[in-house]
Amino acid sequence: MIRYDALDALPVRGALPALHEALDTHGTAVLVAPPGTGKTTLVPPVLAGLLGGGPARRVVVAEPRRIAARAAARRMAWLLGEKVGGRVGYTVRGERIVGRQTRVEVVTTGVLLQRLQRDQELPEVDAVVLDECHERHLDADTSAAFLWDVRETLRPELRLVAASATTDAEGWSRLLGGAPVVEADGVSHPVEVVWAPPARPVRPPHGMRVDPAQLAHVASVVRRALAERSGDVLCFLPGVGEIARVAGRLGDLDGVDVLQVHGRAPAAVQDAVLVPGERRRVVLATSVAESSLTVPGVRVVVDSGLAREPRVDHARGLSALTTVRASQAAGRQRAGRAGREAPGAVYRCWDRAEEARLPRFPAPEIKVADLTAFALQAACWGDPDASGLALLDPPPAGAMAAARAALSAVGAVDAQGRATGRGLTLSRLGLHPRLGRALLDTSGAGAEVVALLSEEAPREYGDDLAAAVREARRGGDGYSGRWRSEVRRLRSALGEAQHPSAPGGGPSPADGGREAGGARGEADNSVDRVAGLVAALAFPERVARLDGGSYLMTSGTRADLPLNSPLRGCPWIAVAVADRPVGKGHARVQLGAAVDEDLARLAGAALLEEREEVRWADGDVVARRVERLGAVELAVRPLAAAEPALVRRALLDGLRQEGLTLLRWSADAAALRQRLAFVRLHHGQPWPEVSDEALFARVDEWLEPELGRARRRADLTRIDAGAALGRLLPWASGEAGRLDELAPERVTVPSGSRIRVDYTDPERPVLAVKLQEMFGLQESPSLAGVPLLVHLLSPAGRPAAVTADLASFWRDGYTGVRAELRGRYPKHPWPEDPAAAEPTRHTNARLRR
Structure with missing residues (x-):
């Protein structure tokens, strides 16, 4: 006998006319109905013509979980006054209860995918309801995509309904070709929100780990809820381990049954939770209890605020679940469990200020799994x-x-x-x-x-x-x-x-x-x-x-x-x-x-290979024949005659790892590189860039054929870097001959000496010269328009002053230097007017002779 009293109490009835109109007009619809409205248990029988008249249709309802599929089928059968397997049945992995008269079949999304792959037309199916699509499980998203493809190409008469309490209605509407969005009024039972953050900070979840202090706090909130409220308590936790630990903390409750519900629990245990108990109950559950089923007697929800989501480490080939903060949508779903049958309350184990920072919806599995x-x-x-x-x-x-x-x-x-x-x-x-x-x-x-x-x-x-x-x-x-x-x-x-x-x-x-x-x-x-x-x-x-x-x-x-x-x-x-x-x-x-x-x-036959390996290792070229199973070496033999191209690549790796200092850099070679860096900086093309990166990029132009003849580290140390670097000079344009003009190795100072220029800093080369050799020079020397930084040295070769403006130094700085050094070096000339004095590299005695 149909239980009309229970049917009449389901608020989704008010949305049925709009749903019928949407399906009759567009063939698709998005049904948004808060928890407890009856979208899962009333809409499918109505679409099948089992309630309220209408044509007889065969309806498939897809649920994300086995426990939800079984519960939904049993609830619908109960409303019709029947047992499961009559006009309402279900199929989950490893279990199928349907009969010849079955018109509404509840399946998991995985089962639905199997059927679509076997026969894309879904013969004898008139409508499909994708329930709890807000959870964004990968199978559900895939099923929706396949069903839309079937409707567009094979069966335009197939009716599709995407249903959820909290979902991206506009997104699903676009996905289903502009499907109308039908909204049902929510349950009239109010749910009071109680914010119950921990008294002291707890560590955020890391991977699968949850701070024990957080679980202790959740257990204490359950005890508080039992003391402050009537009815059963439904507590949401992220996983089986956390459920077991919280259950252990609640084991001493008197007159209260503590039940554990999760995907690994036996079907009998899962089903028993859906039957009213003789004593007060605390139901510890994962997210399996968020959707599609009512736990009778629940008036209070305790929400830990945590959930589990899949993550993949593609670099290491590892897949695992990780603990995350539950989304706002999940929080609304969980809270709705408390108001299914009567006014209730939800205790949220976090601070109210954190709510706005939570993600709006769960991460779609397609993005993370x-x-x-x-x-x-x-x-x-x-x-x-x-x-x-x-x-x-x-x-x-x-x-x-x-x-x-x-x-x-x-x-x-x-x-x-x-x-x-x-x-x-x-x-x-x-x-x-x-x-x-x-x-x-x-x-x-x-x-x-x-x-x-x-x-x-x-x-x-x-x-x-x-x-x-x-x-x-x-x-x-x-x-x-x-x-x-x-x-x-x-x-x-x-x-x-x-x-x-x-x-x-x-x-x-x-x-x-x-x-x-x-x-x-x-x-x-x-x-x-x-x-x-x-x-x-x-x-x-x-x-x-x-x-x-x-x-x-x-x-x-x-x-x-x-x-x-x-x-x-x-x-x-x-x-x-x-x-x-x-x-x-x-x-x-x-x-x-x-x-x-x-x-x-x-x-691992596909990973098995034997190859020659020539690489830079432990500071030299290592050549060997290696049998590998992926990264695991099975057998290794020395390789006497390695392929030259492989040796060359290994030598280049060595140069990249240890730097170009592996080559023989004489003082002249190092100076040439610095001079080229100076000319490149101040004159640009056609002068070459000589940084390590640039030299590596043009290695074929300047380091061959020396590199081609090298076989090991010792060969690299014999390569004259200066001679090789000379190949990069712009010989073709004739500019190479101007190197000594633009960046000479030495410059002649007033004393007649030829002094080496230090190009270590290409921004400002340095000329280190004895002070007396620069007498009479009014203007600092320059190269390529760049004034040299002159380091004026004492007779002992120690820095006495640094200047880029000799005229200013003679006028303002020389007096102090003369006063300090004249007594220390009396044999050297210290004229009062250095700008007019004769430059010299000799002592006073030599000058007098």
């Missing part, structure tokens, strides 16, 4: 670079390039990025392409290991992948049941994918499929061998060899194992899961398996 699976979806859709897809945000070029490289390595795409038959097979497995490759190439023997990697094993299983599989086999916890279900699903999916009618079914010989299958035959009875094989096949760039106190991956990244890891000391490991702690240069292994060198070579 690993795009390998997305790139495969796009390639299988026929748009390898995704340029033709209707996306709110384009995929970053660097992330797409990394994704295409990963797909190419497993044989999923060809050189043009188009999906191969193998790629189509991988796309049908419902796995990340890396894990799909491992499942395919082990012919199903690795299903248990792949299931464990796809379902994120509990931390207490440890970091040894094989041991974790054994733990899952033993059962005894909620995770093992989900794991067994996923193993069955994978084996079934593999059978379907490898059916002769499926294009490209089966391993690719070019990608090592045959060899992997053969290795699998030897490893059927060894979970250790299979675990290593799966990890190595899925992540060949993370195969690592023990090197000193850490492991060197084939990608070039170093990784560390925990001190108590059973894998420590293994010569080779394959790293399945790793992250890089903030501020650390090495990755941290979270899950890995022991392998041997033969398996490493097998899995």
Whole structure:
């Protein structure tokens, strides 16, 4: 029996006429409805004609999470007075409850993508509702793009609704061809906001780490909320670890049940939260509880203000979740949970002043996540670079390039990025392409290991992948049941994918499929061998060899194992899961398996190469023949006769690293370089630039053929840099002959001496000369119009004065110098009028003779 009383209480009913009009007119609509209005549970049955009359239609509702899909289906079935599997059903990974009469089917966005790839027309589907599109999950964005493509090219009658409580309505409207925006009134129950910042500053989150003081504060706010308010408390935390730690701090609550809800919790636990409890409850949840489901009895929300988002370190090939500040949109969603059934309150564990600094919306996954699976979806859709897809945000070029490289390595795409038959097979497995490759190439023997990697094993299983599989086999916890279900699903999916009618079914010989299958035959009875094989096949760039106190991956990244890891000391490991702690240069292994060198070579065949390496290392040219597995050296032999071009490149690297001082710079050569720098600065072309950068850029012009004959460091030290530098002078124009005129090595001073000019500073060359040799000179000497800086020396050759204006010095400065030095050097002339005196380089005695 239809529960009309509950239906009539849903505020979204008021927006249904506008929604019908939008779909009848445009075929698309953006529905913005605050939490608790019934957009998820009332709109789909109405569109299907199950409520309020109208034509019978088949409606697919796409939810971002399994828990939300199951909850939405059960709520809709309850409103219709039915059980799930009748006119309302659901399909999530590993679970399908539908019947012949099903008209509304709730699916996860991942399931929807699988269906679109199998049959783009979505036969017998009349309308698709993309729920909670504000969360910007990658599968949801991809589904929306594919559905718009289907509507534009194949099925213009297909109705599309993008629905959310908080979203970029204008952006989604543009994306769906100018779809009308329909807004529903919010729930009438008010939600009071209580600001509850920590009394003392807490450290901001770093990577996966959350300051324990922050979690202690959240637990104290939960206790405060229980004391100040009635009803159940829903507390939002970023992850499973934080939920466990806060639960530990609340374990002594009397008469209160503390429940933990997250994506890794068993379905039975997740579903139990959606049923009213006999006692008061505190529900600790991740963002899975933000959308699409009502936790009955909740009147209070405690919001930690934290969330988890994916991040990819493309340089190191590592993907991980990181803790971030939750967006304003997420905060509104979370707060709305408190007002679903009655007036409520939200306790926000941060200062009110911080609110305006929070991001408006969550970071779209397409901007921050690993795009390998997305790139495969796009390639299988026929748009390898995704340029033709209707996306709110384009995929970053660097992330797409990394994704295409990963797909190419497993044989999923060809050189043009188009999906191969193998790629189509991988796309049908419902796995990340890396894990799909491992499942395919082990012919199903690795299903248990792949299931464990796809379902994120509990931390207490440890970091040894094989041991974790054994733990899952033993059962005894909620995770093992989900794991067994996923193993069955994978084996079934593999059978379907490898059916002769499926294009490209089966391993690719070019990608090592045959060899992997053969290795699998030897490893059927060894979970250790299979675990290593799966990890190595899925992540060949993370195969690592023990090197000193850490492991060197084939990608070039170093990784560390925990001190108590059973894998420590293994010569080779394959790293399945790793992250890089903030501020650390090495990755941290979270899950890995022991392998041997033969398996490493097998899995990383595409990275295996043998080549001549000639490079500058340890201050000289090193020539050797090296067999490598990526960055890992397997075998090294000296190379007697290296290719000259490689030697030349190594010598140039040495010059860049250690500088041109490796050449032989005589005093004359150094002086020539300084003179050229002076002329270049003050006269420009055609005089050459002689900085290190400029000389490196023209090395072919001035350092050949000497460099071509050099084979090692010692040869460089024998090259006369001055003679080589002379080749850069402008000989062709005839200007080279003016060098001695523009920048002479020496100048003649009044005494007749020829004194060397110091061009160390090209802005102002220096002439260091004994004071007596400059008597009678009224004007400072200059070169190329640049006055020299004259260092007037004492008879002992020590600086007595510095001037660029001799006339001024004779007039104003000489008297003081004469008074100071005349008594110290009585044998030298110190006339009262130096401007009129005879210059000399001799003593008074010589002068008298």
